[in-house]
Amino acid sequence: MGRGSRLTRLDAFTKTVEDARVRTTSGGIVTLVSLFVVFVLVVGEFREYRRIQVLPExxxxxxxxxxxxxxxxxxxxxxxxxxxxxxxxxxxxxxxxxxxxxxxxxxxxxxxxxxxxxxxxxxxHEDTASHLDPAYCGKCYGAPGPEKDKGCCQTCEDVREAYASIGWAFGKGEGVEQCEREHYAERLDExxxxxxxxxxxxxxxxxxxxxxxxxxxxxxxxxxxxxxxxxxxxxxxxxxxxxxxxxxxxxxxxxxxxxxxxxxxxxxxxxxxxxxxxxxxxxxxxxxxxxxxxxxxxxxxxxxxxxxxxxxxxxxxxxxxxxxxxxxxxxxxxxxxxxxxxxxxxxxxxxxxxxVRAKSFAGFLTGVCAVIGGTLTVAAAIDRGLYEGGMRVKKLHQG
Structure with a gap:
């Protein structure tokens, strides 16, 4: 009993007996409205918890x-x-x-x-002359030919590459056998x-x-x-x-x-x-x-x-x-x-x-508790004000 009495003194949630409670219509309306507000705010907190944002770093x-x-x-x-x-x-x-x-x-x-x-x-630069002798070795006109063809310039492009390798201007291939055979100048003009x-x-x-x-x-x-x-x-x-x-x-x-x-x-x-x-x-x-x-x-x-x-x-x-x-x-x-x-x-x-998530899970729980506690506290104050105001109006009419 002694230990129980000490714990009883620490009870922050004092109870009221059922006979001392008064239920009113205005209290029922305030309760419904507060529950709706709590629901809306909790849904908002959940959406905020689920929202993902991008943070630059x-x-x-x-x-x-x-x-x-x-x-x-x-x-x-x-x-x-x-x-x-x-x-x-x-x-x-x-x-x-x-x-x-x-x-x-x-x-x-x-x-x-x-x-x-x-x-x-x-x-x-495509060489369309398929009738060329397999042993054909085209001249490079003073420029070093490609090693893969044993120094031979088989096509107009080979001559152009050979000229570029030593910094010579190429032009349209005038006088170059390979270019004239491939009609390089004519096709370029087109x-x-x-x-x-x-x-x-x-x-x-x-x-x-x-x-x-x-x-x-x-x-x-x-x-x-x-x-x-x-x-x-x-x-x-x-x-x-x-x-x-x-x-x-x-x-x-x-x-x-x-x-x-x-x-x-x-x-x-x-x-x-x-x-x-x-x-x-x-x-x-x-x-x-x-x-x-x-x-x-x-x-x-x-x-x-x-x-x-x-x-x-x-x-x-x-x-x-x-x-x-x-x-x-x-x-x-x-x-x-x-x-x-x-x-x-x-x-x-x-x-x-x-x-990252806009809000942590701990922040979500904290927000839910704050929503419920704050809404109910405000609702209780509103209900108390409506009740007392109604009682005063009733006394004035009776007086």
Whole structure:
């Protein structure tokens, strides 16, 4: 009894006897309303507990030796595909010239229609003379021939490659037996009015570098990257590097719930009326991760995305005076090369977009208790006020 009496003194929930309780209509209404409010608020707390939000986090990028994926889709309405070359260079000294692997060039009808032509074949160097002697060995006209063919230039393209290897301008292959046999000049002239779409994917070292689309065959000469611009400037058609960038990204897209700037160069267009004109885009690439709920940075589950965001500034300039149009075969760094250049730099920071629950389970329970206790307390005060107000009104009427 002694122990029980001590516990009884600690009871914070004192009871009332049934006879002392008064039930009223207003109390029933307040009870129903309070239960509805509790239900609505508890449902809201549950939804908040189930809601997933994406929190960005900035860390130092510690990855090494990765490749940087590039996806592009660019249309040049005033230059045929045969005159365009895609090259990649970086500070490590690696160069990728005349890239074709993973890149698709589509010939387009003259602007403004710019629809794909019936054939997308670009092999204007194809040797159709199947009757050639098997022992045939074509001349390279003073240039070193390919080793795979024992120094023989079998096709017009072989001669063109041999010329590029020592920095000679090639032109339209006038006087070159292989080119005349393949009707290279005639087939090239047929494309003069066409445009070109370049689309595809390439992979580069994750270091400072650039990729560019410029006219003519590219090669290195005296530690400089140059292009054979003979065909570009000799053309009767005034080619220009007006272009539309339909898409340019450095990796897959992030989910729609991640609030980031989408590829800023998508659907952008630049126009020029000059043949000797240079467009430059300076891109800052930032590594970006998307980690679904329950994923750590050092573990991988389906749904995790590794990609890159980028910001960009642009510059354009005329190269008029940088070369003699009548005699130019190449333009080097002193005057500049007409074309579209994308210079990219890699940020040392990395953005991690991590999925987390908006509220923990403990927070959910705390919220439910607060909703129930707070609602019932307010309801009790309202019911007490209604009851006492009703009693006073009744006494006034009786008095």
């Amino acid at each position: 900035l860390v130092v990028d510690k990855t090494r030796g990765e490749q940087l994926p590039i996806s592009l889709n660019i249309t040049f309405p005033h230059i045929p595909c045969e005159l365009l070359t895609l090259d990649v260079m970086d500070v490590s000294g690696e160069q990728q010239s005349s890239i074709t692997h993973g890149i698709h060039l589509t010939r387009l009808t003259p602007f403004p229609e710019s629809k794909p032509v019936s054939t997308t074949s670009l092999n204007v 494309m003069r009015e066409e445009g070109c779409n370049i689309a595809g994917h390439l992979s580069v070292n994750k270091v400072i570098g650039n990729f560019h689309i410029a006219p003519g065959k590219s090669f290195s000469s005296a530690q400089m990257h140059v292009h054979d611009l003979n065909q570009y400037f000799a053309s009767t058609k005034e080619h220009t590097f007006t272009h539309t960038i339909h898409h340019l990204s450095f990796g897959p897209d992030l989910p729609a719930n991640v609030k980031v700037q989408r590829n800023p160069l998508d659907d952008s267009r630049q126009v020029t009326q000059e043949r000797s004109f240079n467009f430059m885009y300076f891109i800052k690439v930032v590594s970006t991760s998307y980690l679904p709920l329950g994923t750590s940075e050092n573990s991988y589950i389906p749904g995790a995305i590794e990609t890159h965001q980028y910001s960009v500034t642009s510059h354009k300039r005329s190269l008029m005076g940088g070369a003699d149009k009548e005699h130019a075969s190449t333009i080097h760094a002193r005057g500049g090369i007409p074309g579209v250049f994308f210079s990219y730099d890699i940020s040392p920071m990395k953005v991690i977009n991590r999925e």
